[in-house]
Amino acid sequence: MGLFDFLTGKTICPRCGNTNAKKAAGRILCPNRSCSNFDAALARSVDQRANASQRGLSGNFSPRRPIEIRYCDFQGLDRTFTVDADSLVRRKNHMVANAVPTGRKISLSRARIQNLGEVEAALPERFAPDAPQPSARERQVLAYHKKHGSTSPLYEKIRAKYPNW
Secondary structure, three states, X not given: OOOOHHHHOOEXXXXXXXXXXXXXXXXXXXXXXOOOOEOHHHHHHHHHHHHHHHHOOOOOOOOOOEEXXXXXXXXXXXXXXXXXXXXXXXXXXXXXXXXXXXXXEEEEEHHHEOOHHHXXXXXXXXXXXXXXXXXXXXXXXXXXXXXXXXXXXXXXXXXXXOOOO
């Protein structure tokens, strides 16, 4: 216990060390069922908060362009994810997309995706295939000014050359 713990409002159970303990009427009430300071009402409130976080796994997200990704996870189990193809982005060695049912972003390793060809074919094209691409230096200038919301004569010249970048 620290010197200024009273400022944070956190109470630690002296018997088991649980940080979710409360102090009421001079007694320490602990949500740990195996502790001698156990309080059933406090344990229910902690359980309800834990259940609320589990309820976040349901949702009604329906993708406009669904695509199924067959994936072999780290335990060797085959899983299938339905994601929105419009939200699909390649980030280094991963594919990131919004998944059904919650709409939350998931990141999947490209090495473990079993239908990688189909997934990469569904990636939205950022540029036309025959369009000229900016050089590394031009990309650096474009990215800097886009990030900072600023402009310069060089940036304007490059933007005129690559209007869709």
